[in-house]
Amino acid sequence: MELGVYVHIPFCAAKCKYCDFLSYPGQGKAKKDEYLHALREETRLYLRNLPRFTVTNFYVGGGTPTCLSGGQLFLLLDFLGGLLQPAAGAEITIEANPATLDREKLRALKKGGCTRLSLGVQSFHDGELHSLGRIHSRQDVYNTYKLARRMGFSNISLDLMYGLPGQEPAGWRESLREAVGLEPDHLSLYQLAIEPGTPFYDEFKQGLLQEFEQDRAGEMYEEAIGFLAAQGFHHYEISNFARRGCESKHNQMYWQNREYLGLGAGAAGYLQGVRYTNQKNLAAYSEMVAQGVYPIGEKEKISTELAMREFMFLGLRLLAGVDKNSFQERYGITLQERFGKVIQPLKAHGLLQEGENSLSLTRRGLYIANEVFMAFL
Amino acid sequence: MSQKNIRNFSIIAHIDHGKSTLADRLLECTGALSAREMSEQVLDQMDLERERGITIKLKAVRMNYHAEDGAEYLLNLIDTPGHVDFTYEVSRSLAACEGAILVIDASQGIEAQTLANVYMALEHDLEIIPVINKIDLPGAEPERVIQEIEDVIGLDCSGAILASAKDGTGVPEILEAIVKKVPPPRGNEQGSLKALIFDCHFDSYKGAISYIRVVDGSVKKGLNILMMATGKTFEVTEVGVFTPSMRIVDELSAGMVGYLAASIKNVKDTRVGDTVTSAENPVQEPLPGYRAITSMVFCGLYPVETNEYEDLRDALEKLKLNDASLVYEPETSIALGFGFRCGFLGLLHMEIVQERLEREYNLQLLTTAPSVVYKVRKTDGEVLDIDNPTKLPPLQQIESISEPYVKAMVMVPSTHVGPVMELAQDKRGAYLAMDYLSANRVMIKYNLPLSEIIFDFFDQLKSRTRGYASLDYELTGYQESDLVKLDVLVNNEIVDALSFIVHRERAYFRGKALVEKLRRLIPRQMFEVPIQAAIGNKVIARENIAALRKSVLDKCYGGDITRKRKLLEKQKEGKKRMKLVGSVEIPQEAFMAVLSLDEK
DSSP, X not given: OEEEEEEEEOEESSOOTTXXXXXXXXXXXXXXXXXXXXXXXXXXXXXXXXXXXXEEEEEEEESOGGGSOHHHHHHHHHHHHHHHOOOTTOEEEEEEOGGGOOHHHHHHHHHHTOOEEEEEEEOSOHHHHHHHTOSOXXXXXXXXXXXXXXXXXXXXXXXXXXSOTTOOHHHHHHHHHHHHHTOOSEEEEEEOOOOTTSHHHXXXXXXXXXXXXXXXXXXXXXXXXXXXXXXXXXXXXXXXXXXXXXXXXXXXXXXXTXXXXXXXXXXXXEETTEEEEEOOSHHHHHHHHHTTOOOEEEXXXXXXXXXXXXXXXXXXXXXXXXXXXXXXXXXXXXXXXXXXXXHHHHHHTTSEEEOSSEEEEOHHHHHTHHHHHHHHO | OOGGGEEEEEEEEOTTSSHHHHXXXXXXXXXXXXXXXXXXXXXXXXXXXXXHTOOOSOOEEEEEEEOTTSOEEEEEEEOOOOSGGGHHHXXXXXXXXXEEEEEEETTTOOOHHHXXXXXXXXXXXXXXXXXXXXXXXXXXXXHHHHHHHHHHTOOOOTTOEEOBTTTTBTHXXXXXXXXXXXXXXXXXXXXXXXXXXXXXXXXXXXXXXXXXXXXXXXEETTOEEEETTTOOEEEOOEEEXXXXXXXXXXXXXXXXEEEEEOOOOOGGXXXXXXXXXXXXXXXXXXXXXXXXXXXOEEEEEEESSGXXXXXXXXHHHHHHHHOTTOEEEEEXXXXXXXXXXXXXXXXXHHHHHHHHHHHHSOOOEEEOOOBOOEEEEETTSOEEEESSGGGOOOGGGEEEXXXXXXXXXXXXXXGGHXXXXXXXXXXXXXXXXXXXXXXXXXXXXXXXXXXXXXXXXXXXXXXXXXTOOEEEEEXXXXXXXXXXXXXXXXXXXXXXXXXXXXXXXXXXXXXXXXXXXHHHHSOOOSSOEEEEEEETTEEEEEEEEOOXXXXXXXXOGGGOHHHHHHHHHHHHHHHHTEEEETTEEEEHHHHHGGGGOOOO
8 A cells, every 4th residue: 555644743933924724933942852752653543554655755745844953953854754764765745944954954854855955935025925925035045055956956836925915927827837947846825815814804804904816816726827837847736737757746646546645734635545643732642652652633534425525526636537437436437427527518608628537627627627626615 | 440541552663663662561560570570672572583683574562551640551452563474464453543653763754654553643633643763863853753744744743852762761651641631432331342353363262353443342361253254153262451561351351452262263253353343233334444454465385295285285384373464375386386376565575475485384485486466457358467487378368558657756865766767767766756845854755666666776776875765555456568588498398487578678687687697596407508598489598507517426434425425426416406397406695596597
C-alpha cells in the first residue's frame, strides 16, 4: 500500500490577517519540544496499528514549520524519516516563510532529507505584504530564495496571492513577473478569501474591507494563466503551475482522491475509508497521544456514494480531469452510468469536455469550477 | 347568573392606539389573571401577533367584576383585529356584543379604520363608550380629540373617559362604564336554544370548537343541537368559557359567551355566522348571519421543493380549519409546477398566511405576485372571472376587461394633503371628496382600482406622509379599464408565474422597472441570461444578467477535503432556496418583485 503523509506544525511567529489555519503564534521552545514529542508518539501509534505501507510523499505544513529552530527541524525530519521510511525518490516538502529561514535551518532541512521547499511569498510588494500582516519583506524573498538555491534546493515552489485589498492588475502582473524572474519550479496562485475568525473578517464585517470583485479576480486569474503558459509553466491544477516534471506529487494525491495519513494537531487525514480531523487543542492532542489513543476530533465514514462524488469534485480540479477507467475500476460502475445526467447539461453549457478516456473542465469551466463541482455533490 | 348581570363588549381601536394593553389591564384589574400570569398582549397568543404587535384572530375572554353597586357582574370581552383586511372578523365580534369601547389615541386622533369600525358598531346598535387613551404622553391633546370624535362621528363625548392603559389611569372608570352603560342582554332565558357562532378553531382531540354567543335558551353537555345553515345535528360533548384559556362549565345560558364542542370532525359543519339551535325543539328563524367573505387578492403558492406539494396541501387544509377566510384550489404553473391558487382578504392576510405556513408547517414557499379578480368579456359574449393573469384568454378573444374599484378613505394631517393626492393620482385614482375633520385633519376620498392598492399603495402612503396617514377602503364595483397582460421572459422563455395584468399606460414603466429589478435579484448563472418584458410578441424592456466570471475555491485547506466539500455543499444548499425554471435559478423574492416597483 502506498500512502502520503501530511504533518501539521501549528506554530508561527504571528498570525497573518487572513489566516484561518490552526496555528498558535509566539509559543516558546518548550511548547514546541513537547509538541514534537507528541507528534513522534502519534506517528508510532499509526505504525503499530496500520498494515505495512510505503510513503511516496510527505508534506510538512502549518502554521509556519520553519518557525521551529534548526535543531527542532532536524529532529522532526529525522524521526519522520526514520519511522516512515519514505521510498527512494519520495517528495518531501516543507512550507517556509521567507523571513524564518537562515543558513542553519536550511542545512538542517537538507540533512533531514527535505527535497522540496514551498515558500509563502504571497506578494512582491512590501505594502501588500504589510497589509496582509506578513512578517517578511520582498528583500527576504530574494535573500532566502537565492540562499536555498545555493545550498542545493533544486525544487522550490512559490505561493502567490491575488485579489488583495486595493490590488490593481498592474501590481499583480508585477508580482507574477518577479516570481517568474526567480525561475521557480512550481507556482501556486490563490485568491485571497476572507474567512470567519480572521482579522480581515472583522474588518469586513465593520465595513472597513470590501470583498474583492469576482469579475476583477477573474481577469487576474485569466491573465496569470496566459502569462505563465507563455513562460513555459504547465497549468496542471486550478491553482497550480509547474515546470514539466515538477508537478507536486502530494498535491495531486489529494485530487486523485487517494488516502493519506494526517499527523499533528488539527491535521486532516483519509484512512481506510474514513476522513478525520485531529484535535485542535494542543493539550488534548498530547494527552490523547500519551494515552495511546488516536487524537481524532471529528471523523466521517465516506460511503461509496460519497466517495464517487468526491472523486469527481477533486479529480476535476486537475486539468487532465478524471480518468474514466480509474472511476470504473474503483467503483464498479461507469462514469456515464453514474453521472451521465449530471455531465450532459454541463457539457451542453460548455463547462465540461470529454476525451476518449477522460472528463475535464473546459477553459470556461475552470473559472466557475464551483458550479460544476456542486452539480456532483 | 341572570342576564342583567352580564355585559358583552368589544374594543374598537386603530393599530397602536392601545387596544391590547387596555385588554391586558382589564384582565389584571378584574383579577382574571394575576400580575404573575400576565405577559404583554395576553390575548395575542400567536407568535406573529406578538412580533408584529397586531391582532390577527379574534378572541373572547370572560371576567368577573365586583362593581361599585355591590353586585357581581360577568364581563365578556370579544377581542377584534384592527387591520382593514380583517374587517370581516370585526363584524363578527360586534354581532355578539351589546357595547363597544372606542379607544382613540390622545395625540393621534381618529384613524380611517376606526371610523369604519365605529360605523359598523352603530349599525349593530351597540352602545359606544369613548376612551381617550395615552393621556400620559407629552403630545396628548384630549380636548382636540374629543372635539374630533363629536364632529366626525357625531358621538356624544360628555362621558368620554381619559385613560392611560399603560399606567392604569381610568381603567376602573372604564369597568364601571361598561356595567352602567352597556345594556344587558335581553334574550329569552326559557326559550329554545338560539346561539350565534362567531368563530371556531379546530382541536385535534375535541374536534371543531364553536365560539358562541347564546341569545335565547341555554346549552349544556348532552343536548342535541342543529346547525341551521348546514342542517347537521350533533350531540354536545362539552361547553365552556374562555378565561382566557378554555374552562369547562355546566351550562351556557342566554346572554353568555363561550364555546361548545360536539365531536364535529369537519370544520365546515361549524360555519361561522350560522345559528345553533336545539335539534328536538328548533327555533323557526335563524339569527341574521354575516355577509359572505369575498377574497380580494389571489396569488399562487408553490412549494420550493416539488415533493412538498402534499405537505402544502395538508398544511392549507389545517390552516383553513382556523381561518375560514382562506380559500384555495389546486393550480399548475409551467414554471413552478404544482401548487395552489389562494384567495385572501388582503395583502396583510396573504403575508400572514404565507408566514404561518412556513413557520408552523415548516415549508418553503414561493408566492407569485398577487392579483385581483378581473372580469373579462369575450367577443362571444361570455364573461370570465380571471384571478390568475396566465388564464387571460388570447387578445383577439377579448372584448373588454374590467377591474374592481374601491372607495378609499385616507385620513391625514392637512399638511400632508398634497403628497396623498399626488399618490392617488399616480395610482389612477379619481378624486371624490375632501372633508376637514378638524382645523388640521382631513379625510380624502378617492375612487381607486383595487389592483393599485395591493401594489404598494399603503407603503407609499405611509412613507409619503411620514406614517401619519391611515387608510380604509371598501369595494364599490367593477369598471372597464385599458388593461394588458405583461409577460416576463427569462432566458427567452416566458415564466408564467411572473406575468401580471397592468394598465396599458403603465405597462412600459412597470416592465422596465421589473426587468431591472429582476436583473438585480437573480444571481449570475453559468451563462448569460437575458430578461425581457413583453406585451404579446412585443418586447418592451430588456436587461442582461452577465454570466458568472469566477466561482472557484482554490484554497487547499491543508488537505482538509471535508471542509472543502462542506463549503461547496453549503453553497449548494443556498441554491435550494431558488427555483430552477428552465435552466435558470430564480430566487423566491423575484416572484414578488412586481409588488414593490418603486415608482419614484
